Amino acid sequence: MSLKTHFRPEKIIQPLYTGGKVALDQSGRILVxxxxxxxxxxxxxxGEELARLEGRIAVTPTASHLIICSRSYSMRIYSLNLMCRENATSVKPTLLRSVKAHTAPVIVAETDPTGTLLATGGADGLVKVWDIKGGFVTHNLRGHGGVISAMKFYKPENIVLNEREGRKSSKATTDSETIGWRLATGADDAIVRVWDLETSKCVAALESHASVVRGLDWSQDGKMLVSGSRDQVVCVxxxxxLKLKGTIPVLEELETVGILPMGTINLGGIEGQVLYIGGKKNRVRLWDLSGGKEITQAEDGDEEKEAEGIVDILYNPSLSSLISVHNDQTLLTHSLKLPSPTPTNLPVIRRISGHHDEIIDLQYLTPTSSLIALATNSEDVRILSINNSFSDAGVLHGHGDIVICLDRDWSGYWLATGGKDNEARLWHIDDKNNSFTSHSRYTGHAESIGAIALPRKPPSAESEAGRKFSAPRLIVTGSQDRTIKMWRVGKSKAMYTKKAHDKDINAIDISPDDSMFASASQDRTVKIWSLEEGEVTGVLRGHRRGVWSVKFAPYSITAAAVGGVEGTKGGRMVVTGSGDKTVKLWSLTDYSCLKTFEGHTNSVLKTVWLTGGLQVASSGGDGLVKVWDVKSGECNTTLDNHEDKVWALAVRPDDQVLVSGGGDSVVTFWVDVTTEIAETTAKEEEAQIEQEQALQNHIHNADYRAAITLALTLNHPGRLLNLFTAVIKSSPAEEGSISGLLAVDEVIGTLSDEQLSILVLRIRDWNTNAKTATVAQRIMHVVFxxxxxxxxxxxxxDLTGWEAILSYTMRHYKKVEELVDESYLVDYTLREMEEMMEEDVDGMDGVEMTAVAMARVRYLGIEKFTFSPREFYDTTIRDYLQNH
Incomplete structure (x- = not known):
């Protein structure tokens, strides 16, 4: 079995929403x-992310524009270029303009039904109406004495846009009851104001609420306006x-209200307008406006969820649904196609978790690993589908406080949970029927349950059909009360309770054959227990800080296979992770430490086995996941995609995917691509060998065009330099060529931008060396x-590359100028030698002649001559004498 050395993040579940404004376009495709x-x-x-920008938001119903208001009081208007292809949607935001919106932060923003006007309400009590396409203010509406908290446009069918004036105007109409273009606004002064946008005047100040107005909506015909407030009253x-028609005491602090269009929902006996509200009670409620009675009814357990609350409800006609936005950053889609004329709550057809908070633990579920369970710093356990992780497949409700630990049985149909409510629960997972039910609960611990484990060994006597529905026979729990309990499933009382450690128990794991279990504690020890008797059989000591994780090795792997000594019982081992930043491998033969893996820079929080026991994966407080070779003790790879502690780590049963979850609310699925990388590398090496052989063939055949192009593609600086050197030294040079060959000049002049960039960088490097500067200057001449x-x-x-070329070029030219100056000295010396030749030089050899010439040079005061007599003779005088 080959080791896993390369992983790729195949899927990443990231936060989507952390509170604030939520918008959905009319088509139901674009969520902001x-x-x-x-x-x-x-x-x-x-759930595909299409764009990411900065600020707070409002979006037009047609998703044509995106308006962002920031804390700096500025407002940016983007055009959303929406492109829909087969099975793909893309958005390209284009900034149209940026303006200063208010002198105080913008609190609410609302677009009109046509997507042409935008209203913004600020903390300064001012309401502004903007032309979205033009980016200018059409109305400044003053009158509120507090922070603007709600707004709603009304557009009658007989109103059209007057583009020249940038505002709305009405056509002639004979209907005296028809109202014009209106805007209703509410504020924390508890007053609802109605503005006529044709005259920019406040036509009414409606006073009936006793608290801040949080929701406003118009009826479809414009004859009715409803307002909801935190005073627990809806005013009609x-x-x-412009007078009060009636009030509905809803006995709930409201955050949003709305009126459904006529015929949207089919309820027996109700023909009038239907009102929907949302607030502190955390459920969508429907009311009959004509009778003033509530249509929906509360279910058992609704009162327990009031702390969450609804902050907004979006009506989407294309989806025939209401989307409720909750305080716990979840979005619920409620169907308006009711199965009964008198429903309890609206049926939830989709749940989206906008933010999973801190991922504390996770487990794969079902035999096919199609689901994953997340403990997310909440009393609920979220179940996600691997294929569609954007929507929750289900939620496990039952715990009264935060769920800390999870564990699954061998089949994946059963999940055990433990939480801060001092309670453990066993859940049955039925993915085919999308059913997640609480099977049994276990109470008895005095403090939080921080560790839980289910048996690993599948029963052998039952058939496959019966095994997947049979509950595990036992559960082992560990608590902050420092005790361990073993429970028989179906029994309310623990089979035994043991005082296990001196500090909190962080982890428990059961061996593959269900004969023993291990407990890890903050007291820096790990204890090995017999499962049935509950007696300690060994203690692992060696960690310098608390132990966060313990895992039994697969039963098939032996200590000898990983570098240890062969022992009894298959050479069983466990791996532990500790706050001392180390991972340790222990033998259960003599309870000794076999190996210590060091590399994390913070506490090791989770450890799991990989590759049938040949490797170990660990996650830490440093945000990293490391994969270790158990035999060599080396780190095979480090996986980095988290910005906070990685608390959760699990391996898919087929050993091909590693999933990690962290405090940054990110879940990453790491798929093993070792084989794929190896095959790709082999193909690349083979292709490189073929290209190098082709390059050598081109050089041998003097095919400079192909050779230079291939050398640039392969990025071989040495061979490229040799090519250019050979070309420059070619004699004689072709007429009209700068490099020496016209073909080479032509090749250099027809390079792509990428190849030209590489060539310029090579010129920069060659130009720094005096030996290769001549080649660099010649090729640079061709380029220029x-x-x-x-x-x-x-x-x-970059600019430094051009500066380096210029700097060294100036240095080379300075040297050339100095050589030219010295050449005059050589000319003078040669003239003196001509005169000497005309005199009597019999008996003088070359060295003596050079000495006489040098004496004359020094007599004239020329001291810059740098050649020694012998060098001067060897290089110059000897050639002169041979020619005379």
Whole structure:
């Protein structure tokens, strides 16, 4: 079995929403949410991130524009270029303009039904109406005495846009009851104001609420306006005479209200308008506006969820649904196609977790590993589908406090959970029927349950059909009360309770044959127990800090196979991770430490076995996942995709995928691509060998065009230099060629931008050496003659590269100038030698003649001559004498 050395993040589950404004376009395809300081544009069907910007948001119903308001009081208007192809949607935001919106932060923003006007309400009590395409203000509406908290446009069918004036105007109409273009606004002064956008005047100040107004909506015909407040009352206003028509005491602090269009929902006996509300009670409620009675009814357990609350409800006609946005950053899609005329709550057809908070633990579920369970710093356990992780497949409700630990049985149909409510639960997972039910609960610990384990060995006597539905026979739990309990499934009382450690128990694992279990504690020890008797059989000591994780090795692997000594019982081993930043491998034969793996820079929080026991994966507080070779003790690879502690780590049963979850609310699925990388590397090496052979053939055949192009493609600086050197030294040089060969000049002049960038970088390097500077200067001459300045400046060559070429070129030219000056000295010396030849030089050899010449040079005061007499004779005088 080959070791795993390469992993690729195949799927990443990231946060989507952390509170604030949520918008969905009319088609139901584009979801816009706020994530911390960013705005995310997401495909609502697939969860694919389409764009990420900064600020707070409002979006037009047609998704044509995106308006972002930031804390700096600025407002940016983007055009969303939406492109839909087969099975793919893409968005390209284009900034149209940026303006200063208000002198205080923008609190709410609302677009009109046509997507042409935008209203913004600020903390300064001012309401502004903007022309989205033009980017200018059409109305400044003053009158509120507090922070603007709600707004809603009304557009009658007989109103059209007057583009010249940048505002709305009405056509002639005979209907005296028809109202014009209106805007309703609410603020924390508890007043609802209605503005006529044709005259920019406030036509009514409606006073009936006793608290901040949080929701406003118009009826489809414009004859009714509803307002909801935190005073637990919905007011219904007659828009003709602008007076209070009635009040509905809903007994709930409201955050949003709305009126469904006529015929949207089919309820027996109800023909009038239907009102939907959402608030502190955390459920979508429907009311009959004509009778003032609630249609929906509360279910058992709804009161326990009031702490979450609804912050907004979006009505989407194309999806025939209501989308509720909750305080716990979840988005629920409620169907309006009711199965019963008197429903309890609206049926939830889809759940999206905008933010999973801190991932504390996770486990694969079902035999096919099609689901994954997440413990997310919440009392609920979220079940995600691997194929569609954007929507939750289900939620396990039952715990009264945060769930800390998870474990699955051998089949994946059963999940055990333990939490801060001092309670353990066993859940049955039925993926075919999308059913997740609580099978049994176990209470008895005095403090939080931080560790839980289920048996690993499948029963052999039952059939496959019966085994997957049979519950595990036992559960082992460990708690902050420092005790361990073993429970028989179906029994309410623990079979035994043992005082196990001196500090909190962090992890428990059961051996593959169900004969023993291990417990890891903050007291820096790991204890090995017999499962049935609950007696300690060994203690592992050696860690210098608390132990966070313990895992039994697969039963098939032996200590000898990983470098240890063969022992009894298959040479069993466990691996542990500790706060001392180390991973340790232990033998259960003599309870000794076989190996210590060091490399993490923070606490090791989780350890799992890989590759049938040949490797170990560990995750730490440094945000890294490391994979270790157990035999050599070396780190095979480090996986980095988290920005916070990686608390959770699990391996898919087929050993091909490693999944990690961290405190940054990110879940990463790492797929093993070792074989793929090896095959790709082998193909690349084979192709490189073939290309190198082709390069040698081109050089041998003097095919400089092909050779230079291939050398640039392969990025071989040495061979490229040898090619150019051979060309420059070719004699005689072709007429009109700068490099020496016209073909080479032509090749250099027809390079792509990438090849030209590589060549310029090579010229830069060659130009730094006096031995290769001549080649660099000659080739650079060709480049400058063949290419424009704009083309050269557009290359992927930074400014320092051009500065280096210029600096060394100036240095070379300075040396050339110095040599020219010295050449005059040589000329003078040669003239003196001519005169000596005319005199009597019999009896003088070359060295004596050189000495006489040098004496005359020094007599004239020329001291810059740098050659020694012998060097001067060897290089110059000897050639002169041979020619005379």
């Amino acid at each position: 949410t706020t994530l911390d300081e960013d705005v995310l544009v997401t495909n609502f069907e697939t 206003w007659d828009t003709k005479n 003659r063949r290419y424009s300045v704009q083309r050269l400046l557009g290359l992927k060559v």
